[in-house]
Amino acid sequence: MLEINSDRKKPSTLSYKLYFALLFLIQSGFAFANSSSEQHSVKGIDEYSVLKKNNATSLIEAAVESDAMVDHSEFDELKGPFKDGPAVTKACLGCHNKAGHAFMKNKHWTWKYTDPDTKQQLGKSVLINNFCTNARGNEGMCAQCHAGYNMVDSNFDFSNQDNIDCLVCHESTGKYYKTPTTSGSAACSIMFEGKEPINWSKSAQSVAMPGRENCGSCHFFGGGGDNVKHGDLSSALIAPTKDVDVHMAVEGNDFSCTQCHVGEKHQWSGSRYQGVPVKDKHKSKPGMRNETASCASCHGAQPHPLSLIGLKLNDHTKKVACETCHIPEFAKGGVATKIDWDWRTAGKTKDGVGYNDSNYVQGNGEHRHTYKSIKGDFKYDENVKPVYLWSNGKSHYTTIDTKFDPAKPVVINSVEGTVAGEDSRITPFKRMHTIQPYDKGNNTLVYMHLWGDDPDSFWGNYDFGRAIEHGMKQFDIPYSGEFGFIDSYSYWPINHMVAPEEDALKCDSCHSKEGRLKGIKGVYMPGSGEYKWMDIIGLLAIFATLAGVIGHGLLRFFMNKRRKAHD
């Protein structure tokens, strides 16, 4: 780490010389300048990456070929019939006998993450967010997005590989789905009616490398609906056009998720808990698979073409994340994202029954819920301008045992990053605002018992007091017995929906008085109107000189006239 850092600080004398040589060549109008900029007009993919890209291509081709060599539908082991998911898993593990142990270390299974610095327990199993708030205690509902079977409560056996759900990621019929593992209140039963039963053997025989539909079945719908949570991950990415996502565009690169989120031994890159800043050093060695889902891992840290502006843009990569310029907007492609949630209004009923309002029509014509009795009021937005923060990829979380000052909004994940930090970049985020319940006596967030077929579950009984009491007691969390509502913010890094080159931000987007990075402190941004004192002194000097010469001139003129009159 240290070694690499000190390496970075040393300017490369070769590139230094090259730079000047080039500038002067361009300067003298030498033809080389043209030809060299043409050579580099293959934007972003440098030589090293081309090498790697070739490797990657051979990997993809190998995968396609392996489909031809291994046709799972012909295997006797997968003929079935299977009575349920775990039965299919048993068949998978019968051949892939090491896959289970590898997979069980993965966050899709463990729902756990330990902050390496603070040793704080994070992960879906314990965290609180400002959407549905907590999965803990509501596993019956939330475990639909656990890559396992039978997670009915918090006592799930994480060591039993028979409960791994291979199909959710690998089946390719598109007819696979998951339902809540426990029954909720009668008020919610309607949500899962009318689905065709799963044909287990067909699904088992269809297995392949994960497609975007597989990943998307959870990651596009987190927070209870299409693009609700992330803002940059929605069903619009299943078959996007280039202007929605230049990498995933069907008429373009047509990348699946796993093109960047490369996995080895069922571990994937692209953590939201410990993001990776833009850095060349994460480029892997030749022949190695690159396990870092970052722009730089393919494009390098100096991705712009060798021109004057290209060189200046390359300088920006020291302080500005790629996404800042290259994702000017998120929630594109007609699918809105939720930006505001007010829990206070939850629980209203019509004739004693919960209801939904759908007063937002999004770009693709679909109506979105603006009120749900079980959740409260929502606001949406599309083609959203991100907020920008200094970030080194890490967040500090407000967990169930974090005490806060209720006079200020709670920041669910405060983004770490400073101007001076070598890893910090100005990074785009989706900011989610919510008004959610908290423990008024202890000044902590609360676990709510939302899901369940019992008198305490909020989703059915609409009683915050009982739902919180139950949710806290279940995990022996101290609760004062009194709840209130508090403003909260969470920040979601924006990495997807990269725009085509021509739609990237222009210099003026930030280098102007009302630029996008107006609130960003610590960097000098020409054109943004900083250093007012200098402008005042400079302009005063200019005006004083002007006034001086005008005065001098006028005096000369009148004295001259007077002299002439005397003569």
Added chain:
Amino acid sequence: MIKRSVHIFTRFERLWHWSQMSLIMVLLFTGFRIHGFYELIDFEMAVTVHTYAALSLLLIWAFAIFWLFTTGAWKQYLPTRKGLLKVAKYYAFGIFKGERHPYKKTYTRKHNPLQAISYLILKIMIFPAIWITGLAYLTYGFWDSSSLPLEWIAVIHTISAFAISVFIIAHVYLLSTGGSIKEHIKPMITGFDEVYLTEEEVAYLETHEPQNIKPEE
């Protein structure tokens, strides 16, 4: 001393002056856009033009420095106290009373002492300040910019630009003093200006360089 019309500004000097003048105007125009005084042209365009104009000017300066030292013309800019006060007094008082300019241009000193010292300050302080900071800003990707904050580089650069603007205002205004504006601009176009020569100088020029001295009227 004999007043004669002599070729005192060589072709290179005049080319240098006018190309420098145009490039400085372009640099001020684009520089103040980059600084944010106005937003008429887009930032990217301003940066591109500003950088290429600056690099061109540096190239011209490189030639000019070479020229100054190889021809010995640098001596024209040596500061002198002789007559400095007189010239200053003239601009402060005498000029209003219709006095004549106290300085007599000679073949070896074509600038008056006040002029020479202002050009010297421009050449050894303000210009270096602006081009060193400009190059530093342009190339900050190649050195450790945490050791020297970019904003200070930018501040020095901008202050130098203000200083140059002030110089230009005064420089242009002074064209109108001690004769007509045309009279002041003409030497920088034709190269010929009225200077005071010794008899020896006249004899030398008339014999050896008749093309550089106009016949007596």
